[in-house]
Amino acid sequence: MCHPGWARALAQEQRLKDLARLRRVRDRIDREYAQPLDVAALAHDVNWPAGHLSRQFRLAYGRSPYAFVTARRVERAKTLLRDGDLTVIEVGFLVGFPSQGVFRARFTELAGLTPGAYRRGAAVAATRTPSGPVRNGEALATAPQLA
Template sequence: MCHPGWTRALTAAQHLSDLARLRRVRDRIDREYARPLNVEALAREADMPPAHLSRQFRLAYGASPDRYLTARRVERAATLLRSGDLTLTEVASAVGCSSQDTFATRFTELVGMPPTAYRRHAAEQVPGTVRNREAPAAVPHLA
């Protein structure tokens, strides 16, 4: 029979192991968001059942792996749209979306406006970084 302290220690060790595997899954999504990724493949790599991975990932990061991947793709797409150099089809492809329609739907859900409106809005903004209350350049004191 197991001692209760051992059970707690084993449970804590398993929890830490799960967190490390979840971090590796999140890091892979962050690195490879443009590649085809699915929960089954991520779960195999993490040596976890897919349902367990999804549950634990949601608890740890506030979103399922699929939702996290979609958010990462939309985040990157927003950056590409602000640059204005690529067509919408090229942006969708660059972030790993095979369908421009699906891309536009997900983008609109997360950003609150379609990619075309987002690009137009971004183009109307002042280009470059705007610094608030930047200190004036120091004038050298000449003696």
């Protein structure tokens, strides 16, 4: 019969191995977000069934692998739209969306604006100069009104 302490130690060791597998999947997504990635291929790399990977990934990171890939692509698209000179269509394809329609829909869903509107808003924000310190996403301060 197995000692209860050993069983706990074995379970903890397995949990650490599982977390390392999930980290490898997340790191691959971070590196290869612009490539076609599907759950089956990600699961194959860590020797898990796709359904098991999806469940474990959601438990560890709060979203499915597909949602994680989409979020990474939108994050990168925001940077390119804000700082680059590529067209909206070029940005969508560069970050890995299969079509302009999918890019627009996923971007709008996650960012709350269309990619074009986001770019225009970023351009306007870049021309503003804050009148005081801006920290932690605070709104730009307005000039004080003197009587």
